[in-house]
Structure formats: structure tokens, C-alpha cells
Amino acid sequence: NxxxxxxxxxxxxxxxxxxxxxxxxxxxxxxxxxxxIIKGIQTVTRAVISEMAGDKKQLLVEGYGLQEVMTTEGIVGTQTTCNNVIEVRKVLGIEAARNTIIHEIQYTMSSHGMSIDPRHVMLLGDIMTYKGDVLGIHRFGVANMKDSVLMLASFEKTTDHLFEAALYSQRDSIEGVSESIIMGMPMPLGTGLFKLIRKSGREERPVRRKLLFDDPERHVPLVL
Structure with missing residues (x-):
């Protein structure tokens, strides 16, 4: 028919x-x-072909299915990119997902005429991926990033985090920046990283000063 x-x-x-x-x-x-589906990849909804120099062509594909696209005949897998961070994480790993986060942030900002120091974007990419998975910068993602009670309370749902910490007798070692600011303590970074500075070549020790009540004459028994 x-x-x-x-x-x-x-x-x-x-x-x-x-x-x-x-x-x-x-x-x-x-x-x-x-x-x-007569032919092709089912998850791809649209593709735009651009003519490049020579006989090369560039495809701008709308949809998902990075692994299927990379293994398609005629496609150079090493030059294939994707802006879906989660899919890149599943196909290529966490390091590729980190690079995708950095590239997409820089691309979006530059498209609006704004520039950011690459070190800030790299730091954000490190924070989102250092646990081995892609974590969002929201209350659920931050909860998986940090174990500090004060750090979690400083972001969102303050009373809930403090109540839960009190209920389960949790402890906070005050090692992060947010916790140190809340407690009014020097943060353990830079000059605040050291607790004691001493010259290594100095051998003599300070002489202990005599305290007031070290003298036996001052120990007068209490008479009632």
C-alpha cells in the first residue's frame, strides 16, 4: 500500500x-x-547544515543523543560538542562536564557583551563538579556539597538546618569562609591559615615568669 x-x-x-x-x-x-522514524536518530528534532571551507560541513543539531551522534558515520566524534551538561557527564565523564559548564557560561556572558575573569568561572565549575557529579547552585545542590551546618544555614532554609543540627547533635568545625564570617573568626585562608609562626633556627625557649601565688608565703590558710 x-x-x-x-x-x-x-x-x-x-x-x-x-x-x-x-x-x-x-x-x-x-x-x-x-x-x-524512517532514518536517523529518533531524539534529534532538527539539524541545520552549514558549509565550511573545503568539503567540510558543520551540523547544528537540536535535540539530544550525544553518544548516537558521535558514533554516526561521517561525524568526527572528537570535534562534537554538546551544551547539555548532564548528558556530557553521562557520555564523556565529569571532567568534560566541568569544561562544558565553563564554556557555556563564558559563551552566554560574551553573547551579552559581558566578560568574566576565567578564574571565577573555573572556580564555579570546580565547585559544581568536585563531588564527582554535577550539582546545581541551589539549596538541594549546596546541601550535597557541604557538611557544615552554618554554611547550609547561610544559604536557604536557615531555621530548618539549625533545628535539624540541634536535633541530631551535629558539630561544625568552622573551617569554611561562611562559617568563619558568621562566628567572627579569621577564615583559614591566606594569612589566616597559620595559627603560630616561629623561627625554625631559634633554639632558646622563653623563660617562664613566676606567678603571683607561686610564692609559698602568699598561701595563707583561711581561718574561720
Whole structure:
């Protein structure tokens, strides 16, 4: 019942003769045909081909399926990129996901005429991926990043985090920046990293000063 006329044209013959039945058969066929995959990747919805220098072509693909695209004949897998961080994490690993985060942030900012120091973007990429998974900068992602009670309380849901910490007798070692600021303590970074500085070549020790009550004469028994 299907006749192929051209590479982009087919004819479908319906065996029904009654116009009423034929109409509904054609309507049902019209709904089903767009979902039929004749050739290609099912998850790709659209592709734009750009002519490059020489015989090379560049494809801008809309959809997902990075692994299927990379293994397609004629596609150079080492030059294939994707802006879906989660899919890059599944296919290429956490380091590739980190590079994707950095590249997409820089691309988005530069498209709006803004520039950010690459070190700030690299720090953000490190924070989002150092646990081995991609974590978002929101209350659920931050909760998986840090174990500090005060750090979690400084972001969102302050009372909930403090109540839970009190209920389970949690402890905070005050080692992060946010915790140190809350407690009014020097943060353990830079000059605040050292607790004691002493010259290594100095051998003599300071002489202990005599305290007030070290003298036995000052120990007077209490008489009632």
C-alpha cells in the first residue's frame, strides 16, 4: 500500500472505498506518520547544515543523543560538542562536564557583551563538579556539597538546618569562609591559615615568669 516515488515523496493507498471511512483512516494516518522514524536518530528534532571551507560541513543539531551522534558515520566524534551538561557527564565523564559548564557560561556572558575573569568561572565549575557529579547552585545542590551546618544555614532554609543540627547533635568545625564570617573568626585562608609562626633556627625557649601565688608565703590558710 506504500509506493515510493522519489527520495522525499511516497504514496499511501488505502483499501477502503467509502468516503466516510476513508476520511477517518487518512486522519489517523496523518497523526501517526510524523512519529515514524524512517532514518536517523529518533531524539534529534532538527539539524541545520552549514558549509565550511573545503568539503567540510558543520551540523547544528537540536535535540539530544550525544553518544548516537558521535558514533554516526561521517561525524568526527572528537570535534562534537554538546551544551547539555548532564548528558556530557553521562557520555564523556565529569571532567568534560566541568569544561562544558565553563564554556557555556563564558559563551552566554560574551553573547551579552559581558566578560568574566576565567578564574571565577573555573572556580564555579570546580565547585559544581568536585563531588564527582554535577550539582546545581541551589539549596538541594549546596546541601550535597557541604557538611557544615552554618554554611547550609547561610544559604536557604536557615531555621530548618539549625533545628535539624540541634536535633541530631551535629558539630561544625568552622573551617569554611561562611562559617568563619558568621562566628567572627579569621577564615583559614591566606594569612589566616597559620595559627603560630616561629623561627625554625631559634633554639632558646622563653623563660617562664613566676606567678603571683607561686610564692609559698602568699598561701595563707583561711581561718574561720
Amino acid at each position: 506504500v509506493l515510493v516515488l522519489k527520495p522525499d515523496q511516497i504514496i499511501v493507498n488505502v483499501s477502503e472505498n467509502e468516503p466516510f471511512v476513508l476520511y477517518y483512516r487518512l486522519q489517523a494516518l496523518k497523526r501517526v506518520l510524523p512519529k515514524v
